[in-house]
Amino acid sequence: MSKREEKLDDIKKSVFSVRIARKELPEIGELVIGTVYRILEHGAYVLLDEYGGLEAYAPINEIVQSWFHDIKDYLRPGQKTVFRVIRVDARRRLIDISLRRVKEEEKKEKLARWKRTIRGVKLLELVAKRLNITLDRALQDFGWKLEDYYGDFLSIFENVVKYGPVDLRKLGLSDNVINAIMEVAKERIEVEPVEISGIIRMINIKPDGVKHIRDVLLKAMELARKEGAESVKIYTIGPPRYRIDIMGRDPKKLEQVLKDVVNLVTTEIKRRGGEASFTRIGE
Incomplete structure (x- = not known):
């Protein structure tokens, strides 16, 4: 394997292979987290982190501010940043995205939420391992349900450490799921005094x-x-x-x-x- 292929392989590994988003494809206007995969003269190919590495394309005119700039002035391979979805072809599963159409405050807010999402999903992955199931199965069986209740994945574990498993029982989770969540929360979450x-x-x-x-x-x-x-x-x-x-x-x-x-x-x-x-x- 060449160094370029190794680099591309490392970039792929940095993206969750499991779809974290509820829907299969993003919607037009949606802000998404993307990892820059390949940069060409006419645009860049990006892997969408929330959609299990689904590939999207950012045309050059949706990246650079003027023709006097180079794409590499704005993006680099392996970089994670925020894009806005501008086109979706559901039949062909083709997604076009824009870097230019994302405001700075939108970028900061989305990246902050994504940072919490990443940590929460990794904790959920530990729960899945203790239950001997896949992360995808954990998301479908109880992960998304808990996200709805608590607001985000990390809040599940933060609240459990602070207030115990009462809400988990109210939501009808089985004892083995509750115990696994409690164990991971106590091991990994440090509660502020x-x-x-x-x-x-x-x-x-x-x-x-x-x-x-x-x-x-x-x-x-x-x-x-x-x-x-x-x-x-x-x-x-x-x-x-x-x-x-x-x-x-x-x-x-x-x-x-x-x-x-x-x-x-x-x-x-x-x-x-x-x-x-x-x-x-x-x-």
Whole structure:
């Protein structure tokens, strides 16, 4: 195999062989992700990533801004970029596309979505391997259904890590599919930490009231850490008001931690002859 043939083969391998799009052919006006395959004097042949490597053609007048420019000033073999579909011959499966008719903001938005799609599809491919089925089968059996519900493929795994498999069960997925998705999500998705905050108002008019308040707040911080909060901060914003910030990666768990902390503070300060109330920030 010549170096040119090896280059073309590498370009083909960079494109999903499975059709990710629901329909077999794109529509006129649709923005598509294309990988530049061959560049000729009169135009460029492009493989459409979302359509399993379906070949499309970009005429030179739909690439260059003027006849004084060369196609290679705009495209290079192996480059992935955004094109607009300008012609579809469904019978002959011929697609013409344009680079010039794509606005810069459209290109940025499409590429950002595609980046998420690529990562999500690769995770779905891992799920398919665990289920001993093909990616194409996974897409047809449950992938596209989940994409409809969550908005994109990557969001499937992000939401599962944050909120668990409740929605997956609502959608009627089998236990083995749910378990495979959960396993891949936990292994591959790193959830950004979230923070919840509130204001505790605490009063104790005893001579040693300040000591009681300090002791209660220290107990509250100890409890939050014990229950799994990654970070806990309690500080005065002007007595008798104290702010509490709790950070972690599991929103549901954080809510329970905050609830337990508030319960400890109100119960403990009351036992010590004081009183306390709580106001959530952001609600």
